[in-house]
Amino acid sequence: xxxxxxxxxxxxxxxxxxxxxxxxxxxxxxxxxxxxxxxxxxxxxxxxxxxxxxxxxxxxxxxxxxxxxxxxxxxxxxxxxxxxxxxxxxxxxxxxxxxxxxxxxxxxxxxxxxxxxxxxxxxxxxxxxxxxxxxxxxxxxxxxxxxxxxxxxxxxxxxxxxxxxxxxxxxxxxxxxxxxxxxxxxxxxxxxxxxxxxxxxxxxxxxxxxxxxxxxxxxxxxxxxxxxxxxxxxxxxxxxxxxxxxxxxxxxxxxxxxxxxxxxx
Numbered sequence: 001x002x003x004x005x006x007x008x009x010x011x012x013x014x015x016x017x018x019x020x021x022x023x024x025x026x027x028x029x030x031x032x033x034x035x036x037x038x039x040x041x042x043x044x045x046x047x048x049x050x051x052x053x054x055x056x057x058x059x060x061x062x063x064x065x066x067x068x069x070x071x072x073x074x075x076x077x078x079x080x081x082x083x084x085x086x087x088x089x090x091x092x093x094x095x096x097x098x099x100x101x102x103x104x105x106x107x108x109x110x111x112x113x114x115x116x117x118x119x120x121x122x123x124x125x126x127x128x129x130x131x132x133x134x135x136x137x138x139x140x141x142x143x144x145x146x147x148x149x150x151x152x153x154x155x156x157x158x159x160x161x162x163x164x165x166x167x168x169x170x171x172x173x174x175x176x177x178x179x180x181x182x183x184x185x186x187x188x189x190x191x192x193x194x195x196x197x198x199x200x201x202x203x204x205x206x207x208x209x210x211x212x213x214x215x216x217x218x219x220x221x222x223x224x225x226x227x228x229x230x231x232x233x234x235x236x237x238x239x240x241x242x243x244x245x246x247x248x249x250x251x252x253x254x255x256x257x258x259x260x261x262x263x264x265x
Contacts, residue, residue: 027235044236057221068140069198076148084156103146111210114139131213139211140201148193155189188255195252
């Protein structure tokens, strides 16, 4: 049974990561062929610096991902603190259920509804171009917020409420008590929420597609390439992004494990 279970797990891992492995291998192919390996070369990595359109799209993606992750982390942490402070369990459950709707909602529904909302307000205030950087950023913050809240909430619930009360009794102002006592105890949840928000924003396509206007992110540029042909330097860039996201997810799991051990002890 152990052998069969290991074979089963190996097949699942192979099924999940075989496409990525093929992409990584062909990113080092000396030719532009997608089915014949003609030799090892780093030409596609070296050529990334000359692809202005790709680099601009990458810059747009990173800017939106960083800003949306920072803003959603601040807003999500504040929202989690507010929700945790609600005494009525029924009210708290309703708010948490409403918070999780964007996570369960289909991306295409979220994207279309946000697009219509932005166009409506754009026309209302007389804008010639309703969609752009601002709308993409707001859209990314919208779908990132629930993930940040769900990352911070468990840490708040595990934090001893008497710590903040003790700080207040010792003459510490409420705001200072939060930054000195509460914030350090939930810092792991905040960091993991930030990492989650960043990675989700980095590879979002559907919602960005409906709200971007002329401000195109990397997933949209790559999608437009598929209508003609995908250039091999795309494999190189995708490999670099995969490695970056993989490192972030390892960091996310390490921080989460350390936090669980800390609270368990």
